[in-house]
Ligand code: HEC
């Protein structure tokens with residue numbers, strides 16, 4: 326020990342000397358300041374709700390909503406175009422509902438009567454964090470006729486899943502005759518409703534809303550880091566910092582989206598079904614009819630397991646996050662390194678539990 330101690334001191338002194346001068350005698354660059362969870366509190370997502378004052382029997386409704394989400398009614402299931410493995414998006418460029426066969430990412434149209442929307446299926450994750458819904462904001466709790474009538478999330482889901490938006494008919498007779506087990510569940514949850522009035526679209530929507538309200542991606546490594554329960558790689562932390570200065574003015578925490586509309590110059594969907602002239606490509610203009618809203622789309626939420634989507638942008642035209650970020654014509658000053666770090670950060674926002682949501686079992 327007597328000999329070891331001075332030796333250790335010399336080694337430490339030498340090491341210290343090395344740190345101070347660097348190899349070529351120049352002082353090393355100052356290390357960037359540390360990044361602390363306390364500075365990013367606004368990014369903390371709420372807990373998954375297990376009750377709601379406006380929805381008695383919330384958990385039973387959410388469970389039934391889950392069954393409905395995965396059941397083919399009128400030829401397709403919600404999950405055909407909102408697939409959990411792909412962040413509840415289509416998992417392929419062209420979403421394919423009724424009139425298509427196969428599982429995402431291999432669903433293909435088979436007949437002439439097919440439901441193949443001209444825009445990307447947005448994620449069902451974090452729906453409760455958006456007041457307006459759909460790429461144009463055509464649906465959502467801010468819009469009549471649901472405004473003020475029902476809980477915002479019910480309004481959102483009802484409008485988003487309405488015949489207009491989705492061309493899906495969720496009517497009583499169909500559920501009663503083709504899915505008697507679901508009809509029985511409705512009877513138990515809505516005991517005061519007479520049979521002829523069971524499974525009305527408003528109730529179906531309420532259950533789907535309850536299920537989707539529980540899709541809060543709050544068990545990601547990023548969310549755990551915010552709570553002090555997990556460490557994040559340095560480049561992801563740099564990415565968070567870059568995100569908060571370059572992206573968060575539009576992609577606002579905690580859901581990393583907003584009800585604001587911009588034309589960031591993304592291309593429309595053009596493939597063998599769509600030629601890019603669909604009405605929805607007018608963007609916000611479809612709703613407001615104001616010329617300045619032409620081509621503006623909603624600032625989509627990114628707290629949607631966004632790194633597991635297959636395609637990005639309203640036209641589902643980008644096949645990598647890198648291209649999508651570079652595709653924003655409004656972002657000028659950003660380096661390759663910053664983009665790489667932001668992608669690392671977005672990877673850390675993935676909640677693996679939500680990738681594995683299956684029709685059976687609880688959420
Ligand atoms: C054929 C594919 C398809 C099917 C089936 C489908 N969706 Fe969609 N969904 C879409 C597309 C495309 C949009 C965006 C439409 C737009 O913006 O004009 C969308 C939008 C939504 C939104 C709005 C999300 C947001 O942030 O704006 C919700 C919620 C939603 N769908 C839930 C459902 C539910 C629940 C079902 C089942 C009843 C369902 N979808 C069935 C393709 C589909």
Ligand code: HEC
Nearest residue numbers: 571572575587589591622623624625637638639649650655
């Ligand atoms: C001026 C506001 C604005 C800024 C700043 C901005 N975005 Fe966007 N972002 C949007 C809008 C609007 C969309 C949807 C545009 C569309 O599809 O036409 C979008 C879409 C996206 C999408 C695709 C979402 C999806 O579900 O397909 C990603 C990913 C994205 N942005 C990441 C970023 C990142 C990362 C940054 C910062 C480097 C950033 N954005 C900065 C407004 C913005």
